[in-house]
Amino acid sequence: MSVVAVRKDTSREELERLAELAADVVARCRDAGATQAEVGVSVDRGINVNVREGEVETLEHTRDRGVAVTVYFGRRKGSANTADLAESSIVTTIAQACAIARHTEEDPSSGLADPERLAREFPDLDLWHPWDLDAEEAIALGIACEAGGRRLDPRIVNSDGASVGSNESLSIYANSHGFLGRERGTRHSISCALVGESDGGMQRDYWYTSTRAAGELDDPASIGRRAAERTLARLGARSVATRACPVLFAPEVARGLVGHLVSAVSGGALYRRASFLLDHVGVQIFPPWFQLLERPHLRRGHASTAFDAEGVATVDSELIRDGVLARYVLGSYSARKLGLQSTGNAGGVHNLLVQSGTLGFEDLLRDMGTGLVVTEVLGQGVNTVTGDYSRGAAGFWVESGKIVHPVEEVTIAGNLKRMFAGIRAVGTDVDTRSHVHTGSILVERMTVAGA
Numbered sequence: 001m002s003v004v005a006v007r008k009d010t011s012r013e014e015l016e017r018l019a020e021l022a023a024d025v026v027a028r029c030r031d032a033g034a035t036q037a038e039v040g041v042s043v044d045r046g047i048n049v050n051v052r053e054g055e056v057e058t059l060e061h062t063r064d065r066g067v068a069v070t071v072y073f074g075r076r077k078g079s080a081n082t083a084d085l086a087e088s089s090i091v092t093t094i095a096q097a098c099a100i101a102r103h104t105e106e107d108p109s110s111g112l113a114d115p116e117r118l119a120r121e122f123p124d125l126d127l128w129h130p131w132d133l134d135a136e137e138a139i140a141l142g143i144a145c146e147a148g149g150r151r152l153d154p155r156i157v158n159s160d161g162a163s164v165g166s167n168e169s170l171s172i173y174a175n176s177h178g179f180l181g182r183e184r185g186t187r188h189s190i191s192c193a194l195v196g197e198s199d200g201g202m203q204r205d206y207w208y209t210s211t212r213a214a215g216e217l218d219d220p221a222s223i224g225r226r227a228a229e230r231t232l233a234r235l236g237a238r239s240v241a242t243r244a245c246p247v248l249f250a251p252e253v254a255r256g257l258v259g260h261l262v263s264a265v266s267g268g269a270l271y272r273r274a275s276f277l278l279d280h281v282g283v284q285i286f287p288p289w290f291q292l293l294e295r296p297h298l299r300r301g302h303a304s305t306a307f308d309a310e311g312v313a314t315v316d317s318e319l320i321r322d323g324v325l326a327r328y329v330l331g332s333y334s335a336r337k338l339g340l341q342s343t344g345n346a347g348g349v350h351n352l353l354v355q356s357g358t359l360g361f362e363d364l365l366r367d368m369g370t371g372l373v374v375t376e377v378l379g380q381g382v383n384t385v386t387g388d389y390s391r392g393a394a395g396f397w398v399e400s401g402k403i404v405h406p407v408e409e410v411t412i413a414g415n416l417k418r419m420f421a422g423i424r425a426v427g428t429d430v431d432t433r434s435h436v437h438t439g440s441i442l443v444e445r446m447t448v449a450g451a
Contacts, residue, residue: 009130011128011130011168011170011184014043014170015170015172015182015184018041018042018043018170018171018172018182019172019174019180019182021041021067021085021090021172022039022040022041022172022173022174022180023174023180025037025039025041025067025069025090025094025174026038026039026174026175026176028090028091028094029069029071029094029097029098029176030176032071032094032095032098033073033098034071034072034073034098034101034176035072035073035074036071036072036111036112036175036176036177037069037070037071037072037175037176038069038070038112038173038174038175038176038310039067039068039069039070039172039173039174039175040066040067040068040171040172040173040309041066041067041068041085041171041172041174042064042065042066042169042170042171042172043063043064043065043169043170043171044062044063044064044065044167044168044169044170045061045062045063045064045167045168046061046062046165046166046167046168047059047060047061047062047133047134047135047138047165047166047167048060048062048163048164048165048166048167049135049138049139049141049142049163049164049165050142050161050162050163051139051142051143051146051161051162051163052146052159052160052161052162053146053159054143054146054147056139057161059135059138059139062167064083065083065084065085066081066082066083067081067082067085067089067090067093068080068081069081069093069094069097070097071094071097071098071101072101072110072111072112073098073101073102074106075106075107075108075110075111076101076102076104076105076106076107076110077100077101077104077107077110078096078097078098078099078100078101078102078103078104079097079100080093080094080096080097080100081093108336109333109336109337110333111332111336112175112176112177112310112332113175113177113310113311113312113331113332113342113346114332114341114342115177115178115179117312117313117332117341117342117344118177118179118307118311118312118313119179119181119306119307119311119312119313119314120313121306121313122181122182122306122307123297123306125297125298125299125300125301125304125305125306126212126299126300127183127184127185127186127212127300127301127304128184128185128186129186129188129212129213129214129215130168130186131166131186131188131214133164133166133188133214138164138166139164141164141190141220142161142162142163142164142190142220143162144220144221144224145162145164145190145191145192145220145221145223145224146159146161146162146192146194146224147221147224148192148220148221148222148223148224148225148228149192149194149223149224149225149226149227149228149231150194150224150228152224152225152228152229152232153196153228153232155196155197155198155232155235156194156195156196156228156231156232157195157196157197157202158194158195158197159192159193159194159195160193160194160195160204160206161192161193162190162191162192162193162220162223162224163189163190163191163192164189164190164220165187165188165189165190166186166187166188166214167186167187167188168184168185168186169183169184169185169186169187170183170184171183171184173307173309173310173311175310175311177311179311181306181307181311183305185212186212186213187210187211187212187302188210188211188212188213188214188217189208189209189210189211189217190208190209190217190218190220190223191206191207191208191209191223192206192207192208192223192224192227193205193206193227194206194224194227194228194231195231196228196231196232196234196235197235198235198236199235199236201235201236201237203231203234203235203237203406204231204234205227205230205231205233205234205376206227206230207223207224207226207227207230208223208433209223209433210302210433210434211300212300212301212302213300216300230375233396233406234394234406234408235406236405236406237394237405237406237407237408237409238405238406238407238408238409239407239408239409239410239450239451240372240397240407240410240448240450240451241450241451242447242448242449242450242451243447243448244445244446244447244448245370245371245372245445245446245448246368246369246370246371246372246424246442246443246444246445246446247371247372247373247374247412247442247443247446247448248364248365248368248371248372248373248374248398248440248441248442248443249374249440249441249442249443250373250374250375250395250440251427251429251430251431251438251439251440252375252431252433253374253375253376253377254354254438254439254440254441255431255434255436255438256377257416257419257420257441258292258352258354258436258438259436260382260384260389260416261277261292261319261320261416261420262319262329262349262352263275263384264276264277264384264387264416265277265280265319265325265327265328265329266328266329266330266334266345267328267329267330267331267333267334267335267337267338268334269384270328270334270338271334271337271338274384274385275384275385276384276385276386276387276416276417277325277387277417280325281325281326281327281328282324282325283324283325284322284323284324285320285323285324285325285417285420285421286320286323286324286420286421286423287323287421287423287424288322288323289322289323289357290320290322290323290354290355290423290426291318291320291321291322291354291355292318292319292320292352292353292354292355293316293317293318293319293352293353293355294316294317294318294319294349294350294351294352294353295316295350295351295352295353296314296315296316296344296350296351297314297316298351301350301351301435302351302433302434302435303348303349303350303351303435304350304351305350307344308331308342308344308345308346308347308350309331309346309347310331310332310342310346310347312331312332312342312344312346313344314344314350315344317343319349319352327343328340328343329343329345329349330342330343330345331345331346331347332346333346349435350435351435351437352435352436352437353437353438354426354436354437354438354439354441355426356426356427356428356430356438356439357425357426357427357428357439358428359425359427359428360427360428360429361427361429361440363427364425364427364440364442365398365401365402365403366401367401367424367425367442368398368401368442369398369399369400369401370398370399370400371397371398372393372395372396372397372398372407372410372412372448373395373396373397373398373403374393374394374395374412375394375395375396376393376394376395377391377392377393377412378391378392378393378394379391379392382416384416386415387415387416387417388413388415388416389412389413389414389415389416389419390411390412390413391411391412391413392409392410392411393407393410393411393412393448394406394407394408394409394410395407407450409450410448410449410450411448411449411450412446412447412448412449413446413447413449414443414445414446414447419443419446422443422444422445423441423442423443423444424442424443424444425441425442426438426439426440426441426442427439427440427441427442
C-alpha cells in the first residue's frame, strides 16, 4: 500500500499514566493485606468497517479500557476486574479481589512468578505503527477490495463482504515483586469473502492481509482478486471415493496442526493428565529433520514480546529439536503443578517458526503424486487426550502430481501422533500472517472418507 497518514502520537505519555495507575493499585492491594498482588491495565482503540456490495454494512469505533486485579493472601487467590478506571470502581475492584481471596481454599501452586525469572531488558520490537485511518478512507479501502474481486469474473455472483480494521493496544503489567512492564502494539487488516456460481453450484472463499504496519498491507484490490481466484477454483467441487492417501495441508491450514501440538504440550492439559503427549519430553514425535522454534523477539512479529503475562522474560528456544519434544509450554502455575519451571509462556506461545525444506508448493504436489490438498477444515473433531483427529475438509484432488479437480464433503481422519511422525515435507510457501509461520505440510498417509 501507499504511505499512510499518522496522527500525533501520545502513546508514551498515556503508557506512563497507566503505569502510575498500575503501581498505585499494587500498593493499595498490599495495604489491604495482600501478601502478593498483580495488576493488568489496558486501553484498546480501533476502527472496523464492513462493506458488502459497495455499501457500508457496519462501522464501529471501539475504545475499551480495563483493570484486572489479582491478590494472594498466602496461597489463597482472588481476582476481580473492571472496565471503568474511575477511582470508586478501582477501590471496589480491589475490595472484591481481596474478599474472594479470603474465602478461597489454599493452593500450594498459586502465586506470582519467581522474581529471578522476571524480565529486566525490554528491547524495541517495532510493534507500534499507528494509522490515522478515518471512516471514509476505511470504507473506500473496503469497497476497492470487494470490487477488485467482483470485477474479476462474471461467475463471482455475490459477496460476503470486505472488512478493514485498524487497532491499537496499550497495556501495563505490574506486580508486588517490583516488576512493571509496558507494551504497545498495532494491528491492521483487510479481508474479503466472495461467492461464485457455475452450473447451479455455488462456492465461497476468502483472503486477507494482516500486519503490524499499515504500509505493509497488501493492495486492497489484490486481496479481492485473490479471494475471487480461490472461490473460482472451488467451483465444480465434488467428493472422492474413500481411501488412504497422502494429505497436503496448505499453510493457512497447516498452522492448525502446530496449534494442536501446542495444546497437547501445554501445562493445563499436562497436569490434568489429559494429553496424548504426557511425559513425552525427550521423545521423538516428528521426523529427525523437523524443527519448531519459538522466537519471541521478532521485529513486527504477531506475538512478539519481551515478557509473558506474568512478567517472565521470554527467550528464543526450541520446542521441537531434530524431531524430539524439547520442552513443554508452561506458565508459573502449571510449572509448579508439574514440579518444573515456567517456560515464559503464561498467556500462550510467542512466534512459532516451522523450519521449511527446499520444496515449493508445486514440488510438493509432484512429491505427493496422488492425494488430497486441504485448504479448509471444518468442525472440532480433534481429541488432545487420545490424539484422534477427524475433521471435515475441502480442497483439491491431485493425480500424477497435478491438481485435477476441487473437492468438498470429505472427512480426513488419523491420529495426531502418527500424523506428526508421518510428516514427509514442509514447503517453502511460508504464511507469515499469524504468530505461527509454516509452509504447506505433507502428511504421508491419512484416511480420506468421501463418497
